[in-house]
Amino acid sequence: MEMRLAAQEEIKAKIIASVDKMPSLPTTVGKIIQLAHDIKSSAKDILAVIQLDPVVAAKVLKLINSAYYGMPNRVSLSQAVVLLGINTIKNLALSSAIVGQMGQGAVKIKSFDQHRFWEHSLGTAIVAKAIGKTMGTDPATVDEFFVAGLVHDIGKLVMALFLPMYYSKALQYAQEKSLTGSDAEMATIGIDHSEVGSQLAEKWSLNPLLIDSIRYHHRPTEKVGTLTWVVHVANYFVAAQGYDNTGEYGGNTVEEAAFPSIGLTREVVQGSLVNLPEEIQKATVFLQT
Amino acid sequence: MKVKFWGVRGSIPTPGPSTMRYGGNTTCMQLLGEEGDLIDGGVLIIDAGTGIRELGMELLRLPKPLKISLLITHTHMDHINGFPFFVPAFIPGTVIDIYGPLHYEKRLEEIFAGQMDYSYFPISTAQLAAELNYHELNESEFDLGSLHITTHYMNHPVLTLGYRITDGESTFLYTGDHEPYFDILSDSDAGDLIGEEAEGVKEIVEQQNRRLVEFLTGSNILVCDAAYSPAEYVTHKGWGHSSTDHAVDWAIEAGVRRLILFHHEPVHTDEKLDEMQNYARQRAKELGADKLEIDTATEKKVFS
Numbered sequence: 332m333e334m335r336l337a338a339q340e341e342i343k344a345k346i347i348a349s350v351d352k353m354p355s356l357p358t359t360v361g362k363i364i365q366l367a368h369d370i371k372s373s374a375k376d377i378l379a380v381i382q383l384d385p386v387v388a389a390k391v392l393k394l395i396n397s398a399y400y401g402m403p404n405r406v407s408l409s410q411a412v413v414l415l416g417i418n419t420i421k422n423l424a425l426s427s428a429i430v431g432q433m434g435q436g437a438v439k440i441k442s443f444d445q446h447r448f449w450e451h452s453l454g455t456a457i458v459a460k461a462i463g464k465t466m467g468t469d470p471a472t473v474d475e476f477f478v479a480g481l482v483h484d485i486g487k488l489v490m491a492l493f494l495p496m497y498y499s500k501a502l503q504y505a506q507e508k509s510l511t512g513s514d515a516e517m518a519t520i521g522i523d524h525s526e527v528g529s530q531l532a533e534k535w536s537l538n539p540l541l542i543d544s545i546r547y548h549h550r551p552t553e554k555v556g557t558l559t560w561v562v563h564v565a566n567y568f569v570a571a572q573g574y575d576n577t578g579e580y581g582g583n584t585v586e587e588a589a590f591p592s593i594g595l596t597r598e599v600v601q602g603s604l605v606n607l608p609e610e611i612q613k614a615t616v617f618l619q620t
Numbered sequence: 621m622k623v624k625f626w627g628v629r630g631s632i633p634t635p636g637p638s639t640m641r642y643g644g645n646t647t648c649m650q651l652l653g654e655e656g657d658l659i660d661g662g663v664l665i666i667d668a669g670t671g672i673r674e675l676g677m678e679l680l681r682l683p684k685p686l687k688i689s690l691l692i693t694h695t696h697m698d699h700i701n702g703f704p705f706f707v708p709a710f711i712p713g714t715v716i717d718i719y720g721p722l723h724y725e726k727r728l729e730e731i732f733a734g735q736m737d738y739s740y741f742p743i744s745t746a747q748l749a750a751e752l753n754y755h756e757l758n759e760s761e762f763d764l765g766s767l768h769i770t771t772h773y774m775n776h777p778v779l780t781l782g783y784r785i786t787d788g789e790s791t792f793l794y795t796g797d798h799e800p801y802f803d804i805l806s807d808s809d810a811g812d813l814i815g816e817e818a819e820g821v822k823e824i825v826e827q828q829n830r831r832l833v834e835f836l837t838g839s840n841i842l843v844c845d846a847a848y849s850p851a852e853y854v855t856h857k858g859w860g861h862s863s864t865d866h867a868v869d870w871a872i873e874a875g876v877r878r879l880i881l882f883h884h885e886p887v888h889t890d891e892k893l894d895e896m897q898n899y900a901r902q903r904a905k906e907l908g909a910d911k912l913e914i915d916t917a918t919e920k921k922v923f924s
């Protein structure tokens with residue numbers, strides 16, 4: 332038992348260290364959100380921020396040059412800004428920044444389906460945003476709901492990318508014992524994806540409420556916050572629609588207290604899911620490598 | 621091909637004595653065939669600003685069921701918010717094909733439904749009796765009956781399409797809302813781009829402005845965004861609209877037969893629009909374009 336604990340501590344330390352290997356650039360995301368919310372921010376401001384982050388820049392360019400926009404010829408970043416205009420660029424950068432950071436690299440675990448992971452994450456982002464809108468949240472804040480949904484399970488990707496041996500054991504254990512991802516991760520690794528993800532978000536200097544929503548999305552009653560409740564609810568409904576996440580075998584549940592907390596009934600939330608498959612399919616343009 | 625205007629105003633309707641002659645409804649026009657209201661047995665409308673309401677009433681005189689094609693340049697309010705008041709959409713049997721630009725976040729259908737959300741309007745698009753078919757477009761070409769339609773990206777803050785429509789004999793062109801491309805990076809306060817990057821921007825700006833003239837070339841009728849006087853443009857640069865100078869210069873360069881000044885500013889009175897028309901005609905004359913006919917879009921008026 333002692334040995335097992337010692338091994339777990341070692342693994343935990345490795346995982347936390349791996350968070351440091353993640354790219355540190357997503358502070359860009361914060362800056363993009365800030366600029367996107369400022370009517371006075373200029374094309375030059377936004378270009379300067381995007382240029383600082385080659386991954387985000389590449390992502391924006393990929394979108395602009397994709398068949399989706401169907402630009403007649405390939406364009407550079409500054410040309411893109413001129414062509415599409417400041418408002419469109421702000422919107423694009425905002426949506427693609429985070430996926431741009433994390434979509435890199437292939438996971439080498441057979442049972443971890445990266446596409447399914449992002450499908451679930453995007454679904455949660457879309458639904459969280461829809462819930463935010465339905466709640467009458469200030470439009471500037473609704474985008475943060477999207478971001479929160481997108482990154483809520485990011486810890487899983489960290490573990491899958493950096494400690495595939497250990498994480499594959501957690502996945503196997505969850506399947507064998509019909510456990511939730513968190514329970515299986517705690518039992519086999521000693522730390523769960525919520526904790527890993529929130530530590531990564533701390534390193535990225537994301538908004539504290541966003542960090543909380545990652546850390547507490549499976550146990551929202553422990554630290555009550557609107558964003559956390561919304562992610563919790565969105566996560567549940569997206570999984571219930573068939574976009575279940577990798578490594579979850581413990582049943583899909585939602586805290587009943589969530590509905591009064593966000594001021595919406597289960598039926599209203601359900602109603603916001605009508606176009607989910609189509610929305611997810613459309614948003615996967617952000618994931619193309 | 622002829623064009624009849626049902627709404628000529630940009631931004632917001634401007635009823636009242638100072639706009640009586642040219643009209644106060646927002647953007648809507650109808651293309652007419654030789655035989656009147658119909659082309660290939662259908663109705664062809666571009667943009668659904670508040671002018672579409674009266675057009676809808678007018679269409680009730682036609683034999684049913686109505687087959688309507690509605691081309692949308694972009695989804696800003698002044699180009700779509702007459703749609704909930706378009707009576708043919710409430711009549712069973714009517715088929716409305718709505719064409720409009722692709723949006724990377726929302727489907728065209730969603731944007732139309734959005735403005736008829738219960739908070740804004742008591743009837744939802746789902747309750748409309750007409751069959752609505754949505755077609756999302758980027759830069760492309762397609763046939764609509766005997767007409768050939770080409771779309772072109774314009775410069776406006778949301779994806780906007782210009783439409784070039786030809787029936788084999790004549791060509792009609794509508795720019796939608798548009799401002800000439802310019803270097804928005806160097807025009808900002810923070811300083812200019814340098815070296816290769818500056819060259820790249822210069823190149824794309826020139827290329828896009830050149831492509832526009834190619835798109836306009838040879839049109840018989842050009843309905844062109846000419847929202848501002850040249851002086852007004854200086855203080856409205858970057859707002860996504862053009863001046864009378866831009867419109868006249870493009871029309872001359874593209875060899876257009878008739879230029880129709882369009883998207884009138886809400887603050888422009890009939891007298892101001894007269895003045896702008898005179899100015900534009902004078903400019904064309906000075907530039908040696910004696911044959912270019914220049915008019916101002918007027919509600920209920922037909923131009924050919």
